[in-house]
Amino acid sequence: MRFLLIIVCLLVAAPSIAHQLKSSVTTVLFNKRTHNVELMHRFYLHDTEHAVGTLFEGKIDIISNKTDQQRFAKYVESHVALQTLSGESIPLSFVGAQVDGKFFWVYQEAPIPKGIEGIKMSNGALRDLWPTQVNMVNVEGKGRIKTLNFAQDDTWLEARFEQN
DSSP states (O other), X not given: OHHHHHHHHXXXXXXXXXSOOOEEEXXXXXXXXXXXXXXXXXXXXXXXXXXXXXXXXXXXXXXXXHHHHHHHHHHHHTTEEEEETTOOBOOOEEXXXXXXXXXXXXXXXXXXXXXXXXXXXXXXXXXXXXXXXXXXXXEXXXXXXXXXXXXXXXXXXXXXXXXX
């Protein structure tokens, strides 16, 4: 009887396991060793597959087709921007993208601007497709970790660094 109850619970939970999570996590790392600000965007692969099916025409294979991975990475690049607190753009360069287990990663970087006291960031990836999408950003390497949560109508958020 207990075994049957476990099976029933798993069957009821299965549809929720396949449901889109509509969230991503980005790390913005100010790397003192490389003198670069490095962005690492992590998307759930399941969400990514749904997104590319909506964004692009034809048969899409985000898992094994490098061209499709590059297309999604370019989409992410077009929806993420960094600025200094004074509004000066910090141009980001594409580093790469990869599938890693249940995640899809997109990597970007830029030289750290001299005298930077904080950043303004826009992260609208997937939010044009799903208004409930939440993009959490952790800013590291400049004092305490700062967290930005892009939800609802958020377009630009800022993180100020402590002065040493």
